[in-house]
Amino acid sequence: MRDVSIAGVGHTPFGRSDRSLLELVEEAADGALRTASPAVDGGGGGGAGGIDAVVVGVMAPTGTLGEAHITSKVMDHLGLPPRPAIRVESGPATGAAALHAGAWAVASGAHDTVLVVTAEKLSHLGSREASGVLARIATAEERTLGLTMPGMTALLARAYMHRWGATPADLADVAVKAHEHASRNPLAHLRGRVTREQVLAAPMVADPLRRHNCAPLSDGAVAVVLTSRSGSRVRLAGMGAATDRVRYQDRRVVDGFPATHPAVKSALKMARVATTDVDVVETHDAFSNLEWSNIEDLGLMAPGEALAAFRRGDTGLSGPLPVNPSGGLTAKGHPVGATGLGEVAEVFWQLAGEARGRQVDDARLGLAHSIGGFGASVFVTVLEAA
Amino acid sequence: MRDVSIAGVGHTPFGRSDRSLLELVEEAADGALRTASPAVDGGGGGGAGGIDAVVVGVMAPTGTLGEAHITSKVMDHLGLPPRPAIRVESGPATGAAALHAGAWAVASGAHDTVLVVTAEKLSHLGSREASGVLARIATAEERTLGLTMPGMTALLARAYMHRWGATPADLADVAVKAHEHASRNPLAHLRGRVTREQVLAAPMVADPLRRHNCAPLSDGAVAVVLTSRSGSRVRLAGMGAATDRVRYQDRRVVDGFPATHPAVKSALKMARVATTDVDVVETHDAFSNLEWSNIEDLGLMAPGEALAAFRRGDTGLSGPLPVNPSGGLTAKGHPVGATGLGEVAEVFWQLAGEARGRQVDDARLGLAHSIGGFGASVFVTVLEAA
Numbered sequence: 001m002r003d004v005s006i007a008g009v010g011h012t013p014f015g016r017s018d019r020s021l022l023e024l025v026e027e028a029a030d031g032a033l034r035t036a037s038p039a040v041d042g043g044g045g046g047g048a049g050g051i052d053a054v055v056v057g058v059m060a061p062t063g064t065l066g067e068a069h070i071t072s073k074v075m076d077h078l079g080l081p082p083r084p085a086i087r088v089e090s091g092p093a094t095g096a097a098a099l100h101a102g103a104w105a106v107a108s109g110a111h112d113t114v115l116v117v118t119a120e121k122l123s124h125l126g127s128r129e130a131s132g133v134l135a136r137i138a139t140a141e142e143r144t145l146g147l148t149m150p151g152m153t154a155l156l157a158r159a160y161m162h163r164w165g166a167t168p169a170d171l172a173d174v175a176v177k178a179h180e181h182a183s184r185n186p187l188a189h190l191r192g193r194v195t196r197e198q199v200l201a202a203p204m205v206a207d208p209l210r211r212h213n214c215a216p217l218s219d220g221a222v223a224v225v226l227t228s229r230s231g232s233r234v235r236l237a238g239m240g241a242a243t244d245r246v247r248y249q250d251r252r253v254v255d256g257f258p259a260t261h262p263a264v265k266s267a268l269k270m271a272r273v274a275t276t277d278v279d280v281v282e283t284h285d286a287f288s289n290l291e292w293s294n295i296e297d298l299g300l301m302a303p304g305e306a307l308a309a310f311r312r313g314d315t316g317l318s319g320p321l322p323v324n325p326s327g328g329l330t331a332k333g334h335p336v337g338a339t340g341l342g343e344v345a346e347v348f349w350q351l352a353g354e355a356r357g358r359q360v361d362d363a364r365l366g367l368a369h370s371i372g373g374f375g376a377s378v379f380v381t382v383l384e385a386a
Numbered sequence: 387m388r389d390v391s392i393a394g395v396g397h398t399p400f401g402r403s404d405r406s407l408l409e410l411v412e413e414a415a416d417g418a419l420r421t422a423s424p425a426v427d428g429g430g431g432g433g434a435g436g437i438d439a440v441v442v443g444v445m446a447p448t449g450t451l452g453e454a455h456i457t458s459k460v461m462d463h464l465g466l467p468p469r470p471a472i473r474v475e476s477g478p479a480t481g482a483a484a485l486h487a488g489a490w491a492v493a494s495g496a497h498d499t500v501l502v503v504t505a506e507k508l509s510h511l512g513s514r515e516a517s518g519v520l521a522r523i524a525t526a527e528e529r530t531l532g533l534t535m536p537g538m539t540a541l542l543a544r545a546y547m548h549r550w551g552a553t554p555a556d557l558a559d560v561a562v563k564a565h566e567h568a569s570r571n572p573l574a575h576l577r578g579r580v581t582r583e584q585v586l587a588a589p590m591v592a593d594p595l596r597r598h599n600c601a602p603l604s605d606g607a608v609a610v611v612l613t614s615r616s617g618s619r620v621r622l623a624g625m626g627a628a629t630d631r632v633r634y635q636d637r638r639v640v641d642g643f644p645a646t647h648p649a650v651k652s653a654l655k656m657a658r659v660a661t662t663d664v665d666v667v668e669t670h671d672a673f674s675n676l677e678w679s680n681i682e683d684l685g686l687m688a689p690g691e692a693l694a695a696f697r698r699g700d701t702g703l704s705g706p707l708p709v710n711p712s713g714g715l716t717a718k719g720h721p722v723g724a725t726g727l728g729e730v731a732e733v734f735w736q737l738a739g740e741a742r743g744r745q746v747d748d749a750r751l752g753l754a755h756s757i758g759g760f761g762a763s764v765f766v767t768v769l770e771a772a
Contacts (some may be wrong), residue, residue, distance in 0.1 A: 001495040053627075060447040068522035069477030072762035076632040084627030084650045085763060086483045087475045091455030097472045101487050108493035109387040110625070136454035239496070241439075241470035246462040262468045376458035377471060 001107045005232035005386065008036025009345045014190040014220035014333030021058070021065060021121040022077040029078055029117045036225035040113045044235035051225070054085040056116030058099030059337035063133035064121055074117065091137050092286070094118060095222060095340030095373030096379035100239050102226050110276035112228050119221035120335040134336070137373050138248055150214055150287065152248050154215050157289035159255035161208065166292070166303045168208055170311065171197035174288035175212035175330060179315060182327025184358040186274035187376040189218045189333030213288040214305050218333030222341040233352045237273070238382030240266025246376045257375030262330040267380040275299045279363040280350045281321065284371040285328040297322060298369055322360045325350060340370030344381055348381035351385040387493045391618035391772065393611040394422025395731045399607040401575040407444070407451060407507040408463040411734070414607035415464055415503045422611035426499045435609070438497040440471040443484030443504030445597030445723035449519035450507055460503065477523050478759030480504060481608060481726030482765035486625050492612050499615065501646045504609035506721040516603050518721070523759050525633055536600055536673065538634050540592035543675035545641035547594065550690045552678070554594055556697065558585035560674035561598035561716060563702060568713025570744040575604045575719030599674035604719030608727040619738045623659070624768035626652025632762045643761030646683035653766040661685045665749040666736045667707065668729035670757040671714040677701070681709060684755055702721050712738060726756030730767055737771040
């Protein structure tokens, strides 16, 4: 397998935007090409001359925009024909899945330099309509039962909290940390800090998850340039993915997502590193409690230890294992198709020393963890400073 | 790049089916695994033991079935977790795009054996509703103008016919040939032969395209097993893809699809063969006239020569360049997300000597040509008998 590096990253602010999906895509792609130009030849000055192919990641263009074959519209808007292009989708892990497919294209030798561009546009829909689109991720049986993503995650949160003794105040404190990190991130959707008291006084979404414990519906786009050429600062060292039974009720584990286990195992093996080598983590905390269970599912902490570590501040920006320096999904935001690649962008910046205001010290190896559906598909990406 | 072979193929009949998308997927996947078992170890007896990862191709699960993250539901139904899986989509070229992404995964060394499974379910929708789903492939401007796929292709057909002197009888004769081929294919949707007179008496869909000149709305699924292991009878020798401006009005060429040129050039270069080496072709004839322009766009005949060659019978089963021995989209059928992989399956059978009743003599090298949207994305795949 050829080495694959990330040559450039582009990232719109996450949040409510008046711009169209295609305009968001354009900003992200331009950013990735501009920052990549020294590493990928042929273009110069941020042009697309060095790009050989494109992978597009959008989760729900039909549900949100009434558009099919969105790849053709993205390519046309970006002026990128005649380059080959495909769309990759894996629910809310779409951004990570698109990255992995783009890396296959480069690693195989099929293409030397690939633009991966991911996006979602949700805010033009009312929250009821947007939730209806997202509810299609669940199965028909779950929808019939009224089991939404917040509802299922509330069950998982209760199981975890019961088992390990986490309190509502602990759950509020995860949101406090996330929003504090996001306040340092100019690209985050929710940049205001919150207190434990504010979180505990906020409306309940699905008991025990309150408003600040739940990711907002965001618009946004993220792009990266992947290349086999040397000269990039960050290497895509490992990739792993796995799936699980789609319905929560068909699984034996109720307080976490077991598909994370084989995914992280594969990614670490490919990168030839151990969990103890990881300096910084971005994990898919669509709801606050998932920060705990994900870190344990990733093997970065033993079962039940994430809570104690969180209480000690170990997962803060200056702790031994900073988790979600970006603010994570709950505060940075969650433009579903772009979210997974947004995590990778944050890890890239941390390893490149460009995470101004929220930089983790001496970060050399980072891990991004993205989840599609209710733990039905998981993608783990390991990046390493070159 | 590692060599990639097709170890097995599964293919449901195309046509109206009472079965669900997941049931169709199951039949195709089972067929691919059963025929692959000697080449991919670990499974034995048609099991999935040798499969390392899955690529799913469905074009419009949200528009047709109201389902998102269809990959998770396909994996669960097939009992394939915890294997990694992604979905690939490229409009009506989805099946070919999924094959190419699966081949990247194998060629890169990320996975040794990949199941690519593609499907679409359309017949449960009324034709008006199904057409509404498919109309989303066009741009909003085109939809406003009422420019549907049949409408745009009728314009292209008129341009081609005017330029090269094709008559309505010629156009009818393409449908006669397609239906004759399909009558020999037990998997085809429309197996009844038709006469020129019957075609010319059939209802006009979009002048000059009559009912038999237009692909039906089909249900169906196709799967293949791709592997780096030796022992397969057919090698995936070349892949190429390209895109074009999405709107017909933004292109300079009106009587063909120029994106085919770079796609076929790349595929032949990778396979290290010339157009004259091609023994059999499956091309995306969603409408009869496209058989002519596609063959010319592929460089298999000079501009304008496809018509004369067709009149001479050169593209029939026993001609020098058999085109669409399966019956093609107009007669074999068009379950959009599965269509591109269905072409590949037919070329596989032709090269393996298994195309009973429609076998092309001495076929060693075959080409499959799939189109997404109105020529906005094109995928070319070259297969070679091992």
